[in-house]
Amino acid sequence: SRPNVAADAGVLCLKSGNAVILRGGSDSFRSCRAIHDCLVQGLREAGLPQGAITLVPTRDRAAVGLLLTGLGGAIDVIVPRGGKSLVARVETEARVPVFAHLEGVNHVYVDQAANLEMAKSIVLNAKMRRPGVCGAAETLLVDCKGAPTLLKPLIEMLLDAGCEVRGDDSVQRTDARVKPASDEDWDTEYEAAIIAARVVGGLDEAIAHIHDHGSHHTDAIVTEDQAAAGKFLNEVDSAIVLHNASTQFADGGEFGFGAEIGIATGRFHARGPVGAEQLTSFKYRVHGTGQTRP
Structure with a gap:
């Protein structure tokens, strides 16, 4: 991803209660690393786990392949931001759900x-x-x-x-x-x-x-x-x-979402600008007092 996307993605995932692994583009590797350093400093000062926002520390494309496997169940969703070849590869090879748009025709x-x-x-x-x-x-x-x-x-x-x-x-x-x-x-x-x-x-x-x-x-x-x-x-x-x-x-800010992590064109529950709400899953918490179903 580009440096501004790295910043948005880190903040959005944190706000929505997710840990995130960022993998910057090879041409913006140093910029992404500098932004990540700032994010880690913010996490530290806020008393939050520094591992909540991590950055893949290499330009090696083999790292993308490892991420696409889902890292043994550690990754819930992949959001590819980059060139068409990257997005196409992610959509073809990913073993976990993907929020993606290949192009905007x-x-x-x-x-x-x-x-x-x-x-x-x-x-x-x-x-x-x-x-x-x-x-x-x-x-x-x-x-x-x-x-x-x-x-x-x-x-x-x-x-x-x-x-x-x-x-x-x-x-x-x-x-x-x-x-x-x-x-x-x-x-x-x-x-x-x-x-x-x-x-x-x-x-x-x-x-x-x-x-x-x-x-x-x-x-x-x-x-x-x-x-x-x-x-x-x-x-x-x-x-x-x-x-x-x-x-x-077509922009998360214009939709009132604040930052966005991308525009999803699939048919997941997240479609269009993907903001903090779209990155948030849910569960049912049921409180009983001994009820049984007749």
């Missing part, structure tokens, strides 16, 4: 009933506020019935903002600067100022596209049609679905 669907100025604001923010975060939009879908008035302003806005647009035939016709989209573009998390864009035949086709190409992370609809919004929010099977809001709200 996120969509903004602009419906025929969208307000143009709102759509421009949301699309620009969703893509360009921070293109490298997991909540950034990677694909723009525009309803064919609204395309005559909505498509060209949206594409020109993105291009003028310095965003490369890779589009289908309809999108390419709106501006000579648009590059043709390949089949791979619909499945790509760019994490850069690049967006794929296409015109779809309506709400059902937009939902089908997201089902086929999305990553169950974060997807948004822009529309003034409440029925269309309701259908989108019900049928798009993503951890976070938004109506008339930017995908970049």
Whole structure:
């Protein structure tokens, strides 16, 4: 994990009553070690066990393999934060539950009933506020019935903002600067100022596209049609679905969780931002006075 993730993870796990083993990325090894030293100092001063937050003291990737085995039942859950190769390996090899998202192939669907100025604001923010975060939009879908008035302003806005647009035939016709989209573009998390864009035949086709190409992370609809919004929010099977809001709200802090350890896209009880509550398990404590079941 990156240094800021190491700090968040250590604190969240402690707050939720868990011990945590941190394994920093090789490129941030020294930074993670310095942050861990600070966390240990805090544990010591608070009178808490210093072993509650430990750091794997090596860059050797063999350590990852040992952690994935569950260390003989000592590990309850693994949270991979890092590159796609790491997350894919963890999901393939882990012998304990995993809170993970492999990638954020996120969509903004602009419906025929969208307000143009709102759509421009949301699309620009969703893509360009921070293109490298997991909540950034990677694909723009525009309803064919609204395309005559909505498509060209949206594409020109993105291009003028310095965003490369890779589009289908309809999108390419709106501006000579648009590059043709390949089949791979619909499945790509760019994490850069690049967006794929296409015109779809309506709400059902937009939902089908997201089902086929999305990553169950974060997807948004822009529309003034409440029925269309309701259908989108019900049928798009993503951890976070938004109506008339930017995908970049996919963040534990924005959800009021404080820090987060990641965005879970699986179907565990923890889905979306994973904060202290999601890291907390539960048990039943039953107090009796000699009762028997008839």
